[in-house]
Structure formats: structure tokens, C-alpha cells
Amino acid sequence: MKTRTITGLVLLAVILLAALPLLLVSGDFGGADGAAEAAITQINPHYTPWFQPLLEPPPETESMLFALQAALGAGLIGYIIGLFKGRKDASQSDAQKD
Structure with a gap:
């Protein structure tokens, strides 16, 4: 396959992965805190x-912190992958020089 075709397919897959959950999931995106509060209230209605x-x-603020955490994680993973690729390329070029 051509590089352009592969790039296009990967881009399409990323778009589908981002759009399909928004289209298929209906209702409120309540978090775990809300579900826990509902469960506690159901078990013990007089809980304070x-x-x-x-x-x-x-x-x-919560969604902003979550997005920041995801961005930092993606940056760290990208850095590590780039570091290992750079080391591999450097060792291959050193091997070719010898």
C-alpha cells in the first residue's frame, strides 16, 4: 500500500474513534462521583x-485537568517512542560506519 493510502486510513480511523462514541452514546455523561453519590443515597438516605x-x-476545571493529564501522558509516550527510535537509528548508523 502507498503511504498516502495508509495515512488516509489511519486518519479516517481516528476520526471515527472520536465521532462514533458521541453519536452512539445518548444521555448524560455523568461521572463516577455522581454515580457514587447516588449509590450512597440509595443505601443510606440520611447520610451526611x-x-x-x-x-x-x-x-x-475537572475536565480541564483531565485534558491536561491526557496531553502530558501523550507527550511523555511520544517522547519515549522518539527517544528509542533515535537510539535505534543512531546505533544502525554507527554499525554502518564500521
């Missing part, structure tokens, strides 16, 4: 939390 948070951050 031990403490209240000192500061209540805006709701988009």
Missing part, C-alpha cells in the same frame, strides 16, 4: 458528608 470543601472550583 464528613466535611464540606473549602473552595468549590468551577465544573469545567
Whole structure:
């Protein structure tokens, strides 16, 4: 296969992986915190939390931190892959010089 064809197929797969869950999953994207709160309320309706948070951050803060964590993880993985590829290429060029 040509490189352009492979690149196009990979790009199509990435787009489908991003779009299909948004199209197929209906309803609210509630997090684990909401599900845990609902379960606790169902088990013990008179439960009161031990403490209240000192500061209540805006709701988009959680998604921003999650996106930051994903970006840092992807950057670290990309760096490691590039490091190993660079070492492999360097060792192959050294072997060809000898």
C-alpha cells in the first residue's frame, strides 16, 4: 500500500474513534462521583458528608485537568517512542560506519 493510502486510513480511523462514541452514546455523561453519590443515597438516605470543601472550583476545571493529564501522558509516550527510535537509528548508523 502507498503511504498516502495508509495515512488516509489511519486518519479516517481516528476520526471515527472520536465521532462514533458521541453519536452512539445518548444521555448524560455523568461521572463516577455522581454515580457514587447516588449509590450512597440509595443505601443510606440520611447520610451526611464528613466535611464540606473549602473552595468549590468551577465544573469545567475537572475536565480541564483531565485534558491536561491526557496531553502530558501523550507527550511523555511520544517522547519515549522518539527517544528509542533515535537510539535505534543512531546505533544502525554507527554499525554502518564500521
